[in-house]
Amino acid sequence: MFGLNLLDEQEKKVALQRNNAQDSWKLELKEAIKTYSDLEKVLGQKLPKTTYPIFIPKNFAKKILRAGDKSPLWKQFVPHSEENKKAGMKDPIGDKNHSKPGKIIHRYKNRLLFFPTPVCPITCRYCFRKNELANPSELFDGQLKEAINYLNNHPEVNEVILSGGDPLILSDEKLELLFKEFSKIPSIKYLRIHTRTPIILPSRVTKELCELLTKYKKKFFSLIIAVHANHTDELDDEVRASLIKIKQTGIKLLSQSVLLKDINDDLTSLKNLFTNLSDLGITPYYLHHPDRVKGGMHFYLSLTEGRYLYHLLRNELPGWMIPKYVIDIPGGEGKTSAFNPESFDFDGSLINKDGQSISIDPLQ
Template identity: 40%
Template sequence: MRNRSRTIRTVPGLAEAGLLNAQKAAEVEAVAHRYAISVTPAMQELISHRPDDPIAAQFVPSVLELAATPEESPDPIGDARFTPVPGITHRYRDRVLLKPLHLCPVYCRFCFRREMVGPGQGLLGESELAAALDYIRSHPEIWEVILTGGDPLMLSARRLERIVGELDRIPHVGVVRIHTRVPVVAPELVTADLRQALRTDTPVWIVVHCNHRQELGPKARGALADLADGGFPLLSQTVLLKGVNDSVEALEELFRELVRLRVKPYYLHQGDLAPGTGHFRTSVAAGQELVRRLRGPVSGLCQPTYVLDIPGGHGKVPIAAGYLERDELGYLVIDPQGVVHRYGPAAAEADFPPAAQA
């Protein structure tokens, strides 16, 4: 069995680690030529080697990735049309994405940016980074800057400190948000130097990508504790994945565990229409049913917002099933058990009494 101290980046490496048999290894060589592979030591340690392992499913390539459908797109959420300068995506008025690099510690097989990340992509050049920061400075409507990529926590502490420091000096930037897989999949990178690099007067929020409780091993727990103890507010985002977490039990276990680790579940994403990812996507109806069944039996602290990024760059919207319907008599409200109740017009539509005259 392969030494687990190194990141696996090749099909032979996956085979040597027992993550692919000879037949599957031969089948996925074509996948590896198109999409990057990376499985970190932290994830290797937590893979159970069962056929249905939820970590292996996320990081070990499959021949199913070669099966693209007509509705899938290399840019499924329309980043390109909102990119005024390299490294910037400005889709919403008050916030922008800043993508300082296009490398990740792991390469998720369902990634919506899978055509844009991987070896050979690298960092923004100095002139490109300067232009991206100048764009933010010149747009006073920008209140929030979201560092993403790639994974921004793969940057050196020195470079990260420089970027965050530049943002801290822009008066209209009120908050910096970082989207990352690092605390879970490469927790050794969450060093004291990195935490110090993120300390600024402008608050830094960290959104951790995690899809299954099994990913939260002892090292990940330690990294998350270090960040929480350091005063960084922690949120999570999860992608709903067929065969990985598409059950009430899997989602409940994950969200409860995140809350125990001081991470507030933030988004549950419907799978994007990225090429070769159809085998991971549930139907929206299935996702709505899962979210409905979590509501009520599971604490509100453990409830993320179920969202869809509308293809083509039209924005992110909540898509959970509705609990309120209107009819000619007022409203019908559906409780977490699916029972319908009347919320009458007197209560629903009552006006406040006029203010008393002075």
Template identity: 55%
Template sequence: MSWTHEFKEALKNNQDLKDFFGCDFPQVNYPVFIPRVFAAKILEAGPGSPLWNEFLPHIDENKDDGRLDPIGDKVHAKNNQLIHRYENRVLFTPTTVCPVLCRYCFRKNELSAKDEIFDQKFQEALSYLKANSEVNEVIFTGGDPFILSNEKLATYIQEFSEIETVKYLRFHTRTPVILPSRIEEGLIAILQSSAHLFKRSMVMIHVNHVSELTDDVREAILLLNENNIEVFSQSVLLKGVNDSTEALYDLFTALADIKVKPYYLHHSDEARGAMNFYVPLEEGRKIFAPLHNRLPGWALPQYIIDIPGGHGKTPAFNPESFEFSGNLITKNGEKVKII
């Protein structure tokens, strides 16, 4: 079965969920989308499992606590598909479409509303990059860039390669985990071409629990490796999914075994509709700290937190104390009080 067919046949509403899983789910304020091949993995894992908690609707999504824009995308949005938060790199948002709708997504409110940060203004984006020569990296985000057609993806890559100051390309994607069949010959060829057009071209897969790394997913990731495509990972610390030292150890070890470098462990964001996944920072520090003793540096990601309001990422682990003072240091070295 082709990946496009799997995508079209996904579960898209509560009736689909009931028919597939054999039980009722609450009506929530956010849409549902789960490919059936992946839904079968959730069904096998069962209620209360990390997969079940990550992807199936929960009544707490209807609570109005949390932030609509928890990391301040709109503060740095340029209204041309670009978010320019850091001096030398930009986020590029070519699509609102994802291979699955994660219940904890920090961008779930923007995606549901199809926020203007996703407006298709590609020529404006190119003009912005040409006028801002300090930007040397473009990071594809969304949505999920690998849901784009091969032709569309290749066009974007070629256009960016013609901007002399853009040297690095990065793709943030959930697709190899959710739709591993997407990692096919055509996409591999495009990613290989990207690696030749730029100084470095990297794939950053999003994976939160070792149970997501089923045999077909491992094979897809190994295929990327075998074709000399650099693969890193990013994960989010989530209550009820991976909020234990052991769960994170198992995940990062499994990733290292298939030649994926764990890059980021994000502290959970205070996103509206996802606060049931939130882990207090002091608890997160206590979960993460033992990993320094159990994992080598090359298998240990950076544990970071996105400071609310658009201040950017900063280390979340404090080697001096587990207690949190309420202050964080921004990317510009300023102290910001967040609680």
């Protein structure tokens, strides 16, 4: 079962040439759609205005147009009037409660997040950081020297997770600087990159980037890329080619997906997504229950619904194809298992990382 191939033959050729041209991705980013009027022109219809920014590379906007306004692509990336509703939290996972010097987030003992950029290759309308990234503060402008000092003073941390924003939006030179500095810290064994870029801007996966990954995979016990993908419609030929190129560097490839109402909250969509990712050599890692983010509550579904779907998935796929179903406890308590095999019928309690029972409000 393969994703929609949204490109015709001519566009495939152009896409291939684009992928071969070093740094064409920078031009694509520079020329990305940033205004309602430009997006309306490409999509051929009036769009509801919201207070959140727009950023969509033109090539991706064409894929959205081909997929149509009922498609998972359109609904994930095109503004919706529901974004103007007040319900939800500005910082649903409590990033600020765990912010440390160097603009890092240290929530768990042995790993931390470092945000080298507030920039993403696209604005996902469901993003759990959409309020923070709409007005990026210094939190998303990581300061390398301070972060290195912090890591040297915290040898219990053995993994740095580059997040944001999207780290693969940085130039090869900036990425190399980060890789080099983190590889010099003796306690850092693992470096993980959270990214949506290979899906949205496959031209970013250049020969030079792959060489960089190949070079630095030897400097860590594991150099890992966790790709964010939510639906098989995102995995067209161009995207598959970019993922295969990363896979060929020999680094570990994981996936992260968000369970989203009306996008992938059905058994077929989830089954196809995890099967396709596995077939590409990507290990399904996390399925996130959606966060109650202000401006993104129309993507929210109850834990009961999520648990039931996950339960069905376990009958359909082997264990190694099924990601962990997790939820971030609101307020910064961290991730916990969202699946309760005993009961699907309440939104109630979760167990936090200290083993305490936490109640979250049922869905209103």
